[in-house]
Amino acid sequence: MTIPKLADYALPDAADLPQNKVQWAFEPPRAALLIHDMQDYFLNFWGENSPMIQQVVENIACLRRYCKAQGVPVFYTAQPNEQSDADRALLNDMWGPGLNKHPEQQKVAAALAPDADDHVLVKWRYSAFHRSPLEETLHEMGRDQLIICGVYAHIGCLTTATDAFMRNIKPFMVADALADFTREEHMMALTYTAGRSGRVVMTRDLMPLPLDKAELRAMVLPLLEDDDQPEDDDNLIDYGLDSVRVMTLAARWRQVHADIDFVSLAKDPSINGWWALLSREPQP
Template sequence: MAIQKLHSYALPAAQEIPLNKVSWAFDPQRAALLIHDMQQYFLGFWGDNSPLIEKVVENIAALRQFCKQNNIPVYYTAQPSTQSDEDRALLNDMWGPGLTRSPDQQRVVAALAPDESDTMLVKWRYSAFYRSPLEKMLKETGRDQLIITGVYAHIGCMITATDAFMRDIKPFMVADALADFSREEHLMALRFVAGRSGRVVMTEELLPLPASKAALRTLVMPLLDESDEPLDDENLIDYGLDSVRMMALAARWRKAHHDIDFVMLAKNPTIDAWWALLSRGVKS
């Protein structure tokens, strides 16, 4: 009845993202971030020093920082430390007393701790919209896109995405900023949302700049036609990168570095040269 001990697994990679039925463009001016149930209690089932949770927390933190920098509102869900039988109702049958047995673990993990500008929502059921002002607050601020991160992918996160869709709010499920009971259930949740209620994306797709040279390579590789991978100092055009895709990258990266344009990228189209441009001002 209660959640059993969970184990780390490899997060979905970009090439494993299911085909999205919709092609909604992400718009920071219309978006909000949801950090779903990232409480010590729920993460504790993986134990200490879980590589899976460390990476998920890292990705959520990067998205949260981006949202803070771009005036994107951040919402949290958190189950209360005590719940009456009436409030908990059928959850008792399915999961037992849950968090009420460990009220000291109610806090959001320290690396993602909310600040005074964030909104905390009391979580009563799988959907973050149930008995909460989330829909009203989103619509009052002109936000109709919801970035969904957290745990557990195939329960609260997937149900919240579907509920958002039914309220005409476009959900963006961030594949590598979610964790689940298993990799199989994680991928199932992504397939369901991609085909039925939202768009599945990777963290890097929402951030204007890749966080590392490795992340830049991950972003560029799907844009190439050749099966062979270029070295960091090799010309990407020789591997099939076309001008249309390069212009799209320039437009994206110009949001962070206003001097970047197509000519600058085309002058030296290598991973090394582009990382030198993008990492300006980044502390190592």
């Protein structure tokens, strides 16, 4: 009747993603971020120190920082820890009393705690739209794209994505910023969304910045003319990186860090030099 004890699995990577039926472009001025049910109660079913959940939390935190830097509004869903039988209704039959038995676990994970300017929605059913002002608030903000991350992929996240689609709001399901009971159910949620109600993406697809130094290296190496691979402190210009490509990278990264331009990248054109610029906290 309750949620079972859960085990880690390999999160999907880009090669695992189902083929999207739509190729909607992600547009930050039209988007909102939904952090779905990332409460201690739901995460504790993986036990303490789950590497998979730590990675999901880290990916969501990256998305949240980027969205805030871009002025993208951030929404949360969170079930209350006091729910009457009338409020829970059929949820009691399917899942038991839930948070009513664990009121101390109602908070959102500390690493993702909402700020004062974030929107926290009371969650009553699988869909974040049920008994909430989400649709009306998005319309008032002129937002018709919804980035969905959190738990559980095949239950509330999938239902919310389908509900968004039926309200003419484009859902983007972030494959590596979701978690589920099993990898099979996780992939099922992605497959259904990709074919019926939205676009499935990776965290990196939505962000102009690499997530770590290894990803920065993977982004830069194809741009070099020299077949030798540079060390992290080596000058990339010496390996054939031309000025046009540097300016292209600067334009992409300036979406997050307004002070990045060709000159700032040319001061120390190395993996370490660029990562020092990119890993800073974005300024509003």
